[in-house]
Amino acid sequence: MKAYELQPREGFDALTLVERPSPALGANDVRVRVRAASLNYRDLSVARGAKKRERPIVPLSDGAGEVVEVGAGVKTFAPGDRVAASFFPTWQDGPLSAAHHAAALGGGQDGMLAEEVVLPASAWIRLPAHLSLEQGATLPCAGLTAHHALFEAASTKPGDVVLVQGTGGVSIFGLQLAKAAGARVIVTSSSAAKRERAKALGADEVLDYRADPKWGDSARALTGGRGVDVVIEVGGPGTFDQSSAALRFGGTMSLVGVLTGLKGEVSTYSILHKTLHVAGIYVGSMAMFERFVRALEATRIEPIIDKVFAFGDARAAYSHLASGAHFGKVVVRV
């Protein structure tokens, strides 16, 4: 089978198309012919760190395809089923552990940018019937993370105000899911064209986080001074304090991202002063994924795909994501 590997080279040149033997199938495994994979910001970091790896790895956590073969002990899937894999294949329920983290797809173990992937049946989930395989390939990381941030770590309700930062994969899922739950949504974006697209997708208010460095105060003002109920915080240290400023007393900051770095100075006082809940989010468990899929089936939300690249153009897909020009998700057809 054909697969991409990240080999020890600089930049996205590390991405190399290779021939690999088809993976072996155990009694509890499911073999999937991958038809689409999607990129996340995390995959850029993994590619940039490829030089430090001891062995090449197949990248990307997110992919979807059709079951082609099941092991003798598998009763839950049959050939032809349309499935996606879980970002953390061993994290079924309960808290995340170091062992689950070490087994993440496209990080700790080979990922989805390959024609065939074999994983235990417990790592696969059936896709909602209304989604294409390309749309299904966007669910495992960005989609589930947004679901976790809004409905597992927070309890977003009709009438709540939700703020999402930027217009990347997680945030656009956050916009769609929060609107479907009856929330009012504020979107921040540095691009006028993307702010218009966000409005067309249902954003109630938009803010320009570049032109307005105090966008958190502006968001609070938009709520009549009360503050927003939930922020999906994808920026990290550089946006943390404005997220605190945006939130209402007792509101929840779902801490997801690292777009401005991994550490920095933040106001801990505003957390205690406003009795905020700061929740660390790391994608999600299979139990959360199942609830997320049910929510998609009920709402018939369709993921927003910015661009689909051919398998041979995977490097171009990485460059496109890195450019920040995208709105929603970037997909590679396999």
Ligand SMILES: NC(=O)c1ccc[n+]([C@@H]2O[C@H](COP(=O)([O-])OP(=O)(O)OC[C@H]3O[C@@H](n4cnc5c(N)ncnc54)[C@H](OP(=O)(O)O)[C@@H]3O)[C@@H](O)[C@H]2O)c1
């Ligand atoms: N913890 C987890 O489980 C988890 C899961 C998924 C993602 N993440 C993290 O979440 C972040 C977003 O991931 P993604 O895959 O959705 O990324 P993405 O699709 O690449 O989105 C990036 C977008 O974020 C916006 N942005 C960049 N800098 C910003 C800033 N300083 N303030 C506000 N918005 C900013 C930009 O939107 P505009 O162009 O509209 O300005 C940019 O297009 C990353 O740090 C990623 O590592 C974490």
